[in-house]
Amino acid sequence: MTRKQVWFVFCLALLLLCLGFFPIQSMVANAALKSTTVNHFFPSGVRSDPAQAGNCWETSLADPRPDAWRCIVGNTIYDPCFSALQQKSYVICDANPAGDTRGMKVTFLDSLPASTATKNTARPWILQLSDGTTCTFITGATALINGERVNYACNDQSVIPGYPKQGTIWTVRAFHDTSKPPVIASIKTVWT
Numbered sequence: 012m013t014r015k016q017v018w019f020v021f022c023l024a025l026l027l028l029c030l031g032f033f034p035i036q037s038m039v040a041n042a043a044l045k046s047t048t049v050n051h052f053f054p055s056g057v058r059s060d061p062a063q064a065g066n067c068w069e070t071s072l073a074d075p076r077p078d079a080w081r082c083i084v085g086n087t088i089y090d091p092c093f094s095a096l097q098q099k100s101y102v103i104c105d106a107n108p109a110g111d112t113r114g115m116k117v118t119f120l121d122s123l124p125a126s127t128a129t130k131n132t133a134r135p136w137i138l139q140l141s142d143g144t145t146c147t148f149i150t151g152a153t154a155l156i157n158g159e160r161v162n163y164a165c166n167d168q169s170v171i172p173g174y175p176k177q178g179t180i181w182t183v184r185a186f187h188d189t190s191k192p193p194v195i196a197s198i199k200t201v202w203t
Contacts, residue, residue, distance in 0.1 A: 044141050044197050047181040052137075052202040053078075054093055054106035054114040062116040067092060067102060070127045072150040074136040074203060077126045081150070084117055090150050091136060092117060099123060108202040109137055109145045134174060135201035138163060138183065142196070146171055146183075156189055169194075175201065 052074075065084035071091035072081055079091035080102055089104035093114070099122070106114030138146040146165040153161040156172040163171035165185065175181040175198055184193035 044180055044199060046179045047198045048200045049135075050108065050200060050202045052093075052106075052108045052112075053095075054103040055112040056114075057103060057116045058111070058113045060115050062101065062118050064120055065089075065104075065117045066120050067117075067123055069124060071136075073148040075128045075134070076203065077128045079128070080123065082117055084115075088150075089115075089117070094123060107137070109139050109200075135203055137202040138171075138175065138198050139200040140165075140183075140185070140196045141199045144169070144185075144196070146185075156186060 063084045065082050067080035067082035069081050070077075071079035073079075074091040078094050080094065081088065081090040082092040082102060082104055083089070084104070092102040092104035093106070094102045101116050101118045102123075103114035104117050106112055134148075136148040140146065144165050144167045146163040146169075148162060149164050154170075155161070156170070159172040161170045161172050162174060163183070165171065167187075169185040169187045170189075171183045171185055173184070175183050181198040181201065183196050183198060185196045186193045
């Protein structure tokens, strides 16, 4: 290429970058990321908070697996809460794999219901993007973006419709502003 052509290509790339055609954050993060790590989460223990009394009435909506539950303590819903197979007298709620992995012990006012989870219902409930952003599955009613349910809310105020696209490196479409195109974000770690 001639010097003039090189200059033209450089200016065009710079213009496209400024206009947001290249998700530069995702490209930079992908350079170091080799694959997405998939973790099956269980709380590491119980915080020193006193145990709370509560009820679990169904399988978790956030993490539909056989040992995860949707529970209520007072007026607060916790989802997911986790039970161990060897004990059925309490669950551990409010644990965060991307933060404090210990949880709050919740004893039952009633017994656990039968789980409705199947092997095929497991899906990530927490995503950690390659830039460090953490996104959590939203239970209950949410909005739609282009006809697709917003499933995750992130700590950088972005939202993610649908589920991650799986591959060696998982990706999501993150919207910071729904009137603009999404950023394709790489996922460093998911927890199921």
